[in-house]
Amino acid sequence: MRFRFKQPVPLSLLRPPLPASAFRSLSQHSSFGIAFDIDGVILRGANPIGNSQRALRRLYNDSVAGSLKIPFLFLTNGGGIPESRRALELSDILGVKILPSQVVQGHSPFKTLLKRYENEFIVATGKGEPDVVMSEYGFKRVVSLDEYASYFSNIDPVAQYKRWTTRQESKCSKNSDKIIHQGYSKKVKAVFVVSDPVDWGRDIQVLCDILTSGGIPGEKSWHQPPLYFAADDLQYQAAFPSERLGMGAFRIALESVFNRIHEKPLELTCFGKPNPLVFRNAETILGHLLQSDVRRGNGDPGPGSPSFKTLYMIGDNPLVDIKGAQQAGHPWFSILTRSGVFRQRENHTQYPADLVVDTVEDAVAFILKREDAS
Amino acid sequence: MRFRFKQPVPLSLLRPPLPASAFRSLSQHSSFGIAFDIDGVILRGANPIGNSQRALRRLYNDSVAGSLKIPFLFLTNGGGIPESRRALELSDILGVKILPSQVVQGHSPFKTLLKRYENEFIVATGKGEPDVVMSEYGFKRVVSLDEYASYFSNIDPVAQYKRWTTRQESKCSKNSDKIIHQGYSKKVKAVFVVSDPVDWGRDIQVLCDILTSGGIPGEKSWHQPPLYFAADDLQYQAAFPSERLGMGAFRIALESVFNRIHEKPLELTCFGKPNPLVFRNAETILGHLLQSDVRRGNGDPGPGSPSFKTLYMIGDNPLVDIKGAQQAGHPWFSILTRSGVFRQRENHTQYPADLVVDTVEDAVAFILKREDAS
Numbered sequence: 001m002r003f004r005f006k007q008p009v010p011l012s013l014l015r016p017p018l019p020a021s022a023f024r025s026l027s028q029h030s031s032f033g034i035a036f037d038i039d040g041v042i043l044r045g046a047n048p049i050g051n052s053q054r055a056l057r058r059l060y061n062d063s064v065a066g067s068l069k070i071p072f073l074f075l076t077n078g079g080g081i082p083e084s085r086r087a088l089e090l091s092d093i094l095g096v097k098i099l100p101s102q103v104v105q106g107h108s109p110f111k112t113l114l115k116r117y118e119n120e121f122i123v124a125t126g127k128g129e130p131d132v133v134m135s136e137y138g139f140k141r142v143v144s145l146d147e148y149a150s151y152f153s154n155i156d157p158v159a160q161y162k163r164w165t166t167r168q169e170s171k172c173s174k175n176s177d178k179i180i181h182q183g184y185s186k187k188v189k190a191v192f193v194v195s196d197p198v199d200w201g202r203d204i205q206v207l208c209d210i211l212t213s214g215g216i217p218g219e220k221s222w223h224q225p226p227l228y229f230a231a232d233d234l235q236y237q238a239a240f241p242s243e244r245l246g247m248g249a250f251r252i253a254l255e256s257v258f259n260r261i262h263e264k265p266l267e268l269t270c271f272g273k274p275n276p277l278v279f280r281n282a283e284t285i286l287g288h289l290l291q292s293d294v295r296r297g298n299g300d301p302g303p304g305s306p307s308f309k310t311l312y313m314i315g316d317n318p319l320v321d322i323k324g325a326q327q328a329g330h331p332w333f334s335i336l337t338r339s340g341v342f343r344q345r346e347n348h349t350q351y352p353a354d355l356v357v358d359t360v361e362d363a364v365a366f367i368l369k370r371e372d373a374s
Numbered sequence: 375m376r377f378r379f380k381q382p383v384p385l386s387l388l389r390p391p392l393p394a395s396a397f398r399s400l401s402q403h404s405s406f407g408i409a410f411d412i413d414g415v416i417l418r419g420a421n422p423i424g425n426s427q428r429a430l431r432r433l434y435n436d437s438v439a440g441s442l443k444i445p446f447l448f449l450t451n452g453g454g455i456p457e458s459r460r461a462l463e464l465s466d467i468l469g470v471k472i473l474p475s476q477v478v479q480g481h482s483p484f485k486t487l488l489k490r491y492e493n494e495f496i497v498a499t500g501k502g503e504p505d506v507v508m509s510e511y512g513f514k515r516v517v518s519l520d521e522y523a524s525y526f527s528n529i530d531p532v533a534q535y536k537r538w539t540t541r542q543e544s545k546c547s548k549n550s551d552k553i554i555h556q557g558y559s560k561k562v563k564a565v566f567v568v569s570d571p572v573d574w575g576r577d578i579q580v581l582c583d584i585l586t587s588g589g590i591p592g593e594k595s596w597h598q599p600p601l602y603f604a605a606d607d608l609q610y611q612a613a614f615p616s617e618r619l620g621m622g623a624f625r626i627a628l629e630s631v632f633n634r635i636h637e638k639p640l641e642l643t644c645f646g647k648p649n650p651l652v653f654r655n656a657e658t659i660l661g662h663l664l665q666s667d668v669r670r671g672n673g674d675p676g677p678g679s680p681s682f683k684t685l686y687m688i689g690d691n692p693l694v695d696i697k698g699a700q701q702a703g704h705p706w707f708s709i710l711t712r713s714g715v716f717r718q719r720e721n722h723t724q725y726p727a728d729l730v731v732d733t734v735e736d737a738v739a740f741i742l743k744r745e746d747a748s
Contacts, residue, residue, distance in 0.1 A: 045528065127535040154419065154613035161454075161501040161572045164536035198535045200575035204627065205619050218615055234634060239528035241592055245579050245631065252634055253578065253627035257619065260608060260626055 032310040032371050033286035034059070034072040034364075035104075035279075038090075040316035040340015041360050042074070045239030048093060050339045050359030056096050058364055066097045070373065071289040074098070075282050075313070077231030077247070077272040077320065079105035080128025080195030082136045101289065104282055106230030106247070106272040107194045111137045113228070121186045123148050123210065125203055126195030126230070126247075133194050148188075149206050152217060156202045166198045187215035193229045197250050204254050212262045224267055231272025233320055237340035247272075273315075274324030279332060283311060310371075314363045316340025318348035326351060335363045406684040406745050407660035408433070408446040408738070409478075409653075412464075414690035414714015415734050416448070419613030422467060424713045424733030430470050432738055440471045444747065445663040448472070449656050449687070451605030451621070451646040451694065453479035454502025454569030456510045475663065478656055480604030480621070480646040481568045485511045487602070495560045497522050497584065499577055500569030500604070500621075507568050522562075523580050526591060530576045561589035564600045571624050578628050586636045598641055605646025607694055611714030621646075647689075648698030653706060657685060684745075688737045690714025692722035700725060709737045 036042055042052040059070040074090065081089075084100040091098045107130075118140055124130035125145035134142040146166050149155050188210050197203045206217075207227075214221025233246035251268070258266040272278060286308065314335045315321020325334035336342055336353035337360055347356050357363050367373075410416055416426040433444040448464065455463075458474040465472045481504075492514055498504035499519035508516040523529050562584050571577045580591075581601070588595025607620035625642070632640040646652060660682065688709045689695020699708035710716055710727035711734055721730050731737050741747075 127532050152614070157612040157614065157618040158501050158570055158572045166535060166537070196532055197575065198532045199573070200578065200627075201571065201573070201619070201624070204574065204623075208619065209616070238531040240526070240531065242583070244531040245575070245582070245635075249578075249631045249634070250575070252630050253574075256626050256630035257623045260623070261619075 031308055032070070032312065032367070032373075033283075033290065033308055034070060034312045034314065034367060035075040035282050035286070036072065036360065037273075037313075037315035037317070037321050037340075038074050038076040039078060040237030041314055041337050043093065044237060044340070046093060047239075050337065051361035052359075053094050053096075055359075055361040055364040056094055058368060060096060068289065070368075071286045073102040073104055073282060073285055073289070075104050075273065075278065077106040077233050077236075078195065079107045079133065079230055080126055080130065082129075082133050083108065084136075099289075101285060104278070104285065107133055107192070109271040109275075109278065109281065110134065110192060110194070110228065110230065113190075114138050117190055120189035122190045122192060123188050124192045124194050125197055125207075126193055127198050128195050130192070130194035134192060142192075145191075145203060145206055149202060155206060155209065155217065157205075158201065162199075166202075185216060188225050189215065190226045190228065193227070193247060193250070195230060196247050200250060200253065203250075204257055207254055208258055208261060211258065211266065222264060224264065227266070227268040229268060229270045229272070231320075232270040233272070233317070235341060237316055243341055273320045274327055276324065276328045279311075279313070279324055279328030283308065283331075286311065312363070312367050314360055316342055318342055318351040318353070322348065322351040322353045335366070337363060405682055406444070406686065406741070406747075407657075407664065407682055408444060408686045408688065408741060409449040409656050409660070410446065410734065411647075411687075411689035411691070411695050411714075412448050412450040413452055414611030415688055415711050417467065418611060418714070420467060421613075424711065425735035426733075427468050427470075429733075429735040429738040430468055432742060434470060442663065444742075445660045447476040447478055447656060447659055447663065449478050449647065449652065451480040451607050451610070452569065453481045453507065453604055454500055454504065456503075456507055457482065458510075473663075475659060478652070478659065481507055481566070483645040483649075483652065483655065484508065484566060484568070484602065484604065487564075488512050491564055494563035496564045496566060497562050498566045498568050499571055499581075500567055501572050502569050504566070504568035508566060516566075519565075519577055519580055523576060529580060529583065529591065531579075532575065559590060562599050563589065564602065567601070567603045567621060567624070569604060570621050574624060574627065577624075578631055581628055582632055582635060585632065585640065596638060598638065601640070601642040603642060603644040603646070605694075606644040607646070607691070609715060611690055617715055647694045648701055650698065650702045653685075653687070653698055653702030657682065657705075660685065686737070686741050688734055690716050692716055692725040692727070696722065696725040696727045699727075709740070711737060 041050065043049060059068065059072050061067045061069045083103040083105060086103045086105065087098045087100040090103065114137060118138060121141045122134070122139060123145050124134045124142050131142050131144040131147070191207060191210060209217035211224050211227060213219045214223045215225045229247060229251055232248040232251060234248040235243035236246045238244045255266045308331050310333050311331050312333050312335055313321055313325035314337060316337050316339055318336060322334045322336055325332040334353040335355045335357060336348065338356070338358045339360065342348060347353060355366060357366065415424065417423060433442065433446050435441045435443045457477040457479060460477045460479065461472045461474040464477065488511060492512060495515045496508070496513060497519050498508045498516050505516050505518040565581060565584060583591035585598050585601060587593045588597045589599045603621060603625055606622040606625060608622040609617035610620045612618045625644070629640045682705050684707050685705050686707050686709055687695055687699035688711060690711050690713055692710060696708045696710055699706040708727040709729045709731060710722065712730070712732045713734065716722060721727060729740060731740065
């Protein structure tokens with residue numbers, strides 16, 4: 001295990017660790033919590049890396065089967081399936097019981113837009129089942145871009161050359177029949193990029209059609225419907241040895257093309273890390289996890305909602321995970337692993353982490369030792 | 375028929391038409407020729423528009439079945455299949471006999487690079503059969519990007535979300551077996567975007583892999599292999615009512631992403647209209663057509679290679695067809711139709727054509743009347 005701190009300075013210059021007694025007075029457990037990035041930290045593709053299974057097991061009580069000892073969650077910019085399904089997948093791969101509330105994906109904050117768009121006609125795109133994700137959040141009139149594009153003959157000029165399709169067979173959103181009957185004159189009120197787009201050319205074309213037309217392809221309008229991205233990762237660590245282009249790269253491609261064919265520049269909102277709101281939200285969820293753990297008789301939270309002394313963000317991407325934790329400020333402590341996007345010996349220059357380690361197992365070992373909770 | 379000239383000026387301010395006698399002295403036929411754009415002028419998708427069939431028939435001798443009266447060719451930025459095959463397709467759709475030499479596609483000038491890359495390992499991408507096109511030009515070691523990508527597991531991180539509608543036929547180029555046996559350490563010496571890319575996301579990813587690595591994905595290099603585009607059309611008129619994004623839009627998307635992940639800006643070369651070389655090449659081919667027509671006993675070309683008094687470019691895209699003809703200068707005369715990308719009543723502001731008409735039929739009627747050749 002090789003720890004490497006933000007700067008080659010004595011350990012005494014680190015933010016001083018809290019005395020172990022501080023936690024014991026709150027509960028037997030912790031007033032700290034952990035947020036794990038997934039791709040490049042816990043998994044590469046669908047395979048565990050960095051002894052992530054063993055590391056996660058250390059956060060559970062051996063005595064009470066499956067009960068959480070340390071509150072933790074996954075804070076990923078990925079997505080494409082509902083949090084409930086992702087929790088099952090992760091439980092299966094990692095061999096511990098992950099709750100849906102422990103999974104915060106790039107698109108999870110889209111829930112906060114429910115009031116505005118609950119009954120509006122919206123389009124969702126990205127790998128997996130973007131429309132199902134949005135339906136589960138409560139959006140009542142969402143269609144996937146796959147389905148939306150299928151309403152318009154010849155909208156994709158190279159469709160005939162595709163020997164593949166992104167369409168899920170007969171898995172249209174619940175509301176699609178109604179919309180098809182109403183014709184295609186339904187104005188798109190907002191577009192959501194839920195997960196990494198699969199068919200970039202078709203998506204850029206159809207998004208330009210929707211966004212330059214005010215919501216009805218073929219019409220002309222200056223009013224651009226709002227466009228939301230679940231994240232803005234330029235690159236991420238997938239199964240291929242070198243980084244792959246992510247949603248941020250798609251955003252750059254869309255924006256550069258849109259701004260060449262339309263006078264008014266593209267307007268958009270990006271959620272996901274490094275947005276500080278994502279870290280505030282994670283803090284709230286970790287608080288709930290701690291409270292529900294306490295309610296099960298595992299300790300005494302004291303009056304009011306718990307306030308964490310330290311929250312650890314473990315990630316592989318300086319521009320996303322570390323920048324995000326730094327911008328969020330107290331109580332976040334950033335740990336950068338060398339198992340994904342970042343591979344250098346020395347700390348990252350622009351966004352130095354509080355600590356650099358090789359693997360997530362090293363990170364968890366450091367935290368438990370520092371918190372006297374192993 | 376509504377003619378509209380470059381400026382709202384009297385006809386007398388037009389470049390004065392040559393007297394009909396000028397042509398009769400060269401041959402019974404013409405010292406003028408015509409270059410037709412295809413998409414938005416002759417066809418929309420696969421359907422003839424603007425009475426293109428009737429217009430083209432006027433360029434043939436009725437007396438001699440199928441013999442050309444007026445030298446003409448198609449000058450398109452499109453492509454994806456060999457010129458011989460495109461000539462057969464066009465003959466079938468348009469009901470006249472089109473020779474392969476009458477078809478100049480965006481990628482046709484790639485032939486001029488044969489000396490440099492004939493025996494080099496090159497990658498070709500785009501709709502249709504980019505590797506077959508390049509093989510027919512004589513390139514001996516070309517593979518399609520489809521095939522190249524298939525050598526690398528997980529190179530496309532969203533491949534699993536693409537549902538193949540047809541079995542991926544083993545449509546490998548003649549040399550692929552050899553290359554597969556040699557492994558993937560073969561350095562890519564150049565990349566050719568032959569026609570409109572189909573799978574933008576995968577292509578941008580793999581092109582970034584090749585071009586940032588010096589030709590071997592995963593390696594690091596400052597030397598970018600040369601990248602050639604057959605054309606640079608931002609948009610073009612296909613079957614959909616409004617314009618579709620073309621190769622130029624793909625170029626913008628690739629360039630903007632590449633320049634964000636790589637310090638040295640992307641270097642590339644674009645062929646196709648409006649490149650003046652394309653118009654020079656068209657002039658040469660039209661000269662050959664006239665000569666071979668003359669050789670068949672249809673006139674006397676006089677000594678040396680024929681020199682045209684006027685060459686007409688009929689196109690729908692001011693930024694491509696009209697700009698190109700203007701930049702090429704004498705003997706080009708530009709005619710803009712309102713049947714494709716351009717739809718305005720008045721002439722284009724930035725690149726005003728010598729003449730604006732509604733359809734290709736109007737354009738041909740104007741030319742034949744002006745040349746006294748109807």
